[in-house]
Amino acid sequence: MIRAENLVRKYGDTVAVDGISFDISPREAVGVLGPNGAGKTTTLRVLAGFLHPTSGRVGIGELDVLENPLECRRQIGYLPENNPLYEDMEVSEYLEWVARTRGLSSEACRSAIQNTVGRCGLAAVVGKSIGELSKGYRQRVGLAAAIIHDPPILLLDEPTSGLDPNQALEVRGLIAELKREKTVLLSSHILSEVRASCDRVIIIHRGKIAAQGRPEELAASASRGDRLNLVVRRGAGDLEEVRRALAGLPGVASLSMEAQDGEARFVIMGNPSAEDMRPMIYELAVAKKWPVLELYREAASLEEIFRSLTA
Amino acid sequence: MSDSRLCPLVRKELNAYFDSPAAYIISVVFLLITGYFFAQPLFLRNQADIGSFTDLAPLLLTFFVPAITMRHFSEEYKSGTIEILMTLPVRDRDILLSKFLASGALLAATLAFTAVYPVSVALLGKADLGAVAGAYAGLWLSGMLLVSAGLFGSTLSRNQVVAFIIAFLIGFSLFLLGKVGAFVPVWLTPYTEFLGLDAHLANLSRGVVDTRDLMYYATGSAFSCSCPRFGCG
Numbered sequence: 001m002i003r004a005e006n007l008v009r010k011y012g013d014t015v016a017v018d019g020i021s022f023d024i025s026p027r028e029a030v031g032v033l034g035p036n037g038a039g040k041t042t043t044l045r046v047l048a049g050f051l052h053p054t055s056g057r058v059g060i061g062e063l064d065v066l067e068n069p070l071e072c073r074r075q076i077g078y079l080p081e082n083n084p085l086y087e088d089m090e091v092s093e094y095l096e097w098v099a100r101t102r103g104l105s106s107e108a109c110r111s112a113i114q115n116t117v118g119r120c121g122l123a124a125v126v127g128k129s130i131g132e133l134s135k136g137y138r139q140r141v142g143l144a145a146a147i148i149h150d151p152p153i154l155l156l157d158e159p160t161s162g163l164d165p166n167q168a169l170e171v172r173g174l175i176a177e178l179k180r181e182k183t184v185l186l187s188s189h190i191l192s193e194v195r196a197s198c199d200r201v202i203i204i205h206r207g208k209i210a211a212q213g214r215p216e217e218l219a220a221s222a223s224r225g226d227r228l229n230l231v232v233r234r235g236a237g238d239l240e241e242v243r244r245a246l247a248g249l250p251g252v253a254s255l256s257m258e259a260q261d262g263e264a265r266f267v268i269m270g271n272p273s274a275e276d277m278r279p280m281i282y283e284l285a286v287a288k289k290w291p292v293l294e295l296y297r298e299a300a301s302l303e304e305i306f307r308s309l310t311a
Numbered sequence: 312m313s314d315s316r317l318c319p320l321v322r323k324e325l326n327a328y329f330d331s332p333a334a335y336i337i338s339v340v341f342l343l344i345t346g347y348f349f350a351q352p353l354f355l356r357n358q359a360d361i362g363s364f365t366d367l368a369p370l371l372l373t374f375f376v377p378a379i380t381m382r383h384f385s386e387e388y389k390s391g392t393i394e395i396l397m398t399l400p401v402r403d404r405d406i407l408l409s410k411f412l413a414s415g416a417l418l419a420a421t422l423a424f425t426a427v428y429p430v431s432v433a434l435l436g437k438a439d440l441g442a443v444a445g446a447y448a449g450l451w452l453s454g455m456l457l458v459s460a461g462l463f464g465s466t467l468s469r470n471q472v473v474a475f476i477i478a479f480l481i482g483f484s485l486f487l488l489g490k491v492g493a494f495v496p497v498w499l500t501p502y503t504e505f506l507g508l509d510a511h512l513a514n515l516s517r518g519v520v521d522t523r524d525l526m527y528y529a530t531g532s533a534f535s536c537s538c539p540r541f542g543c544g
Binding site for chain 1: 316318319320322323326327330331390391392394395397398399400401402
């Protein structure tokens with residue numbers, strides 16, 4: 001549905017996007033993650049047809065963005081970074097203008113506005129000037145303009161940037177609804193947003209793809225061995241003895257202990273090559289009759305993966 | 312692109328003009344100045360013709376037109392809305408054309424208000440309607456040439472003042488070229504006269520419609536309009 005092959009975009013001597021390639025399937029929601037200046041916005045601008053690639057190919061469906069710019073733009077709904085809007089226009093006037101410029105007939109335009117206003121929760125402000133709206137409503141107007149022609153593809157550049165937590169939650173809810181029927185590519189540096197909204201993540205750093213895959217795949221590939229947490233009740237025995245027994249297990253790379261209140265927490269780091277150590281720990285605890293309160297494995301979080309790839 | 316998509320673009324530009332006080336202020340200033348210079352000989356010298364208006368109007372247009380065109384692309388760049396405009400399924404030339412046509416409409420509306428001058432002349436004396444129509448056509452065509460220069464200036468900067476100055480310098484150069492015939496070598500005179508606004512406007516003001524004059528306006532406007540590269544590319 002969306003395809004980038006060796007995409008390069010330079011601004012003078014500065015390389016903003018440096019040979020990235022990816023494929024996005026229909027109805028897939030993909031998040032582009034990266035620190036500021038990584039090349040996320042440039043990538044989306046090239047896909048939207050606002051910027052030309054310096055080299056490489058970008059395709060929407062079977063069409064090349066450079067060869068069929070108008071047809072590609074018809075299939076895309078685009079929310080640019082910072083959501084620029086015509087401040088002097090009223091909400092309804094703006095949506096009508098976007099719909100008419102996108103080729104909707106006056107009848108289709110009326111029904112599209114009605115539908116979009118309802119979907120984006122704009123009924124209360126539809127007659128107001130855009131310049132008078134709060135940031136949350138402005139973001140909804142931008143989203144409404146992006147979906148008014150019912151495009152199969154949505155490109156959203158930092159859709160919740162600058163919103164308060166409640167507004168961000170509302171916009172995320174709308175995106176979650178939209179991704180059921182559309183291909184969504186959104187850029188963000190808010191990891192929780194990407195985790196909540198996307199099936200797949202592409203991490204860009206310094207114009208290159210640092211990693212891509214489903215969040216759990218990235219977690220698995222980024223993991224440097226098991227990180228297990230064992231919590232036992234204190235007073236059930238000598239903690240030093242517990243520590244020695246755990247340290248003696250095969251595959252344990254390091255071990256730390258923290259005792260507080262009525263319990264002691266052991267964090268066990270396994271060797272990258274070691275097998276799952278949970279059954280061994282369970283059997284040991286049963287044999288030694290340790291009162292186990294918790295035993296769980298921590299996966300590498302998206303935050304950790306992001307930091308390890310982009311720091 | 313079908314006209315149905317050009318229409319909303321033009322309508323947006325017209326609304327942007329007529330919803331803002333700036334266009335009214337600029338037009339009123341233009342009308343006040345031309346009105347003063349039209350009325351002065353009428354009352355002081357009992358001379359009823361529109362010559363004083365048509366002589367002054369080209370110079371005033373070199374200020375008036377940049378003032379109405381300076382915001383077009385500069386404002387889109389500054390607010391970021393150029394990104395919205397250029398990701399809609401419309402061609403670059405249609406975006407340019409919509410701004411060109413909207414400016415032309417505002418120019419025509421402003422010139423239409425000055426029709427009170429030839430009407431006054433016709434009531435007080437005898438007006439040559441052919442010459443009057445020719446003069447107005449010439450003024451509008453000269454204005455459109457300046458509009459295209461103004462759009463070109465507006466594509467070069469996100470600062471409206473800079474866009475105004477660039478457009479004014481182009482327009483004023485064209486105005487001056489029509490005046491410097493006596494100060495340049497004889498062999499250069501035909502070129503300066505052809506490039507300047509004066510000679511073409513003078514022909515039309517006499518009621519003479521020469522295809523060379525029309526070509527001058529058409530090619531000048533087309534050349535300026537073909538220069539802009541207003542996307543981020």
